[in-house]
Amino acid sequence: MNTKYKRILLKLSGESLMGEKQYGIDEKKLAEYAGQIKEIADMGIEIGIVIGGGNIFRGLSGTAQGFDRVKGDQMGMLATVINSLALSSALNSAGQKARVFTAINMYPIGEYYSKWKAIEAMQQGEIAIISGGTGNPFFTTDTGSALRGIEIEAEVMLKGTRVDGIYTADPEKDKSAVKFDKISYDEIYNRGLKVMDLTATTMCKENHLPIIVFDMDTPGNLKKVMSGENIGTLVY
Ligand SMILES: Nc1ncnc2c1ncn2[C@@H]1O[C@H](COP(=O)(O)OP(=O)(O)OP(=O)(O)O)[C@@H](O)[C@H]1O
Numbered sequence: 001m002n003t004k005y006k007r008i009l010l011k012l013s014g015e016s017l018m019g020e021k022q023y024g025i026d027e028k029k030l031a032e033y034a035g036q037i038k039e040i041a042d043m044g045i046e047i048g049i050v051i052g053g054g055n056i057f058r059g060l061s062g063t064a065q066g067f068d069r070v071k072g073d074q075m076g077m078l079a080t081v082i083n084s085l086a087l088s089s090a091l092n093s094a095g096q097k098a099r100v101f102t103a104i105n106m107y108p109i110g111e112y113y114s115k116w117k118a119i120e121a122m123q124q125g126e127i128a129i130i131s132g133g134t135g136n137p138f139f140t141t142d143t144g145s146a147l148r149g150i151e152i153e154a155e156v157m158l159k160g161t162r163v164d165g166i167y168t169a170d171p172e173k174d175k176s177a178v179k180f181d182k183i184s185y186d187e188i189y190n191r192g193l194k195v196m197d198l199t200a201t202t203m204c205k206e207n208h209l210p211i212i213v214f215d216m217d218t219p220g221n222l223k224k225v226m227s228g229e230n231i232g233t234l235v236y
């Protein structure tokens with residue numbers, strides 16, 4: 001099968017990993033994601049993955065509970081490591097090799113991330129799951145995935161989430177919101193759209209990394225994006 005991309009960075013929402021649950025990881029959702037990812041790995045695509053941590057902990061919610069912001073963000077980054085280990089385990093169970101890298105050295109939980117080790121893993125047919133965000137507080141995993149996508153020289157950053165693209169307003173709150181098939185980086189700023197943080201959008205803009213926002217919760221969608229089907233929203 002023809003594929004549109006040879007190397008991608010896939011960003012998965014931590015919150016989506018909850019599936020039907022109120023907190024943590026839904027093993028059915030995890031297995032479903034692993035199946036979709038294996039399907040495109042079998043097409044020969046080199047895959048880097050960054051996962052969020054919102055299903056476990058976010059620094060900003062921590063500060064609302066009285067935690068120091070930096071410690072809260074560090075807890076959030078550790079949450080992304082937990083999700084990454086869970087995804088690597090699910091991929092292994094599906095028969096797909098995967099390696100977990102960490103932004104902060106915590107061997108043997110994962111390998112300390114470097115661009116070259118991640119690229120080497122992908123070239124050997126392993127999925128590089130790059131955890132711990134940027135390794136710094138005051139950032140998000142959207143920015144982490146923009147950073148890693150640029151570093152590993154991905155052709156596109158895929159933001160797999162619960163909504164099927166970018167809308168004129170948050171579609172989970174405003175039912176009259178209208179979807180874009182494509183939108184420029186600048187229009188995201190001008191319209192004040194909140195689908196990604198602005199640091200991530202700026203990094204992608206400055207480094208010419210296109211983004212596709214799509215619904216990862218519909219099985220088969222990841223393969224459709226890889227095959228060049230126009231689902232989701234392209235940011236260019
Ligand atoms: N204009 C918009 N178009 C589409 N989605 C939007 C928009 N504004 C806000 N959103 C919200 O952005 C969310 C997608 O962001 P993302 O996948 O990062 O979710 P998250 O819950 O923050 O994940 P994580 O746990 O990884 O932090 C959607 O669920 C949607 O509600």
Ligand SMILES: O=c1ccn([C@@H]2O[C@H](COP(=O)(O)O)[C@@H](O)[C@H]2O)c(=O)[nH]1
Pocket residue numbers: 014051052053054057058059060072073074075076077078079080132133134135136137138139140141142144
């Ligand atoms: O580079 C980073 C990435 C993340 N964090 C913290 O982790 C949580 C979870 O990430 P999400 O992107 O919100 O899913 C985030 O709220 C931050 O607290 C970070 O500090 N640095």
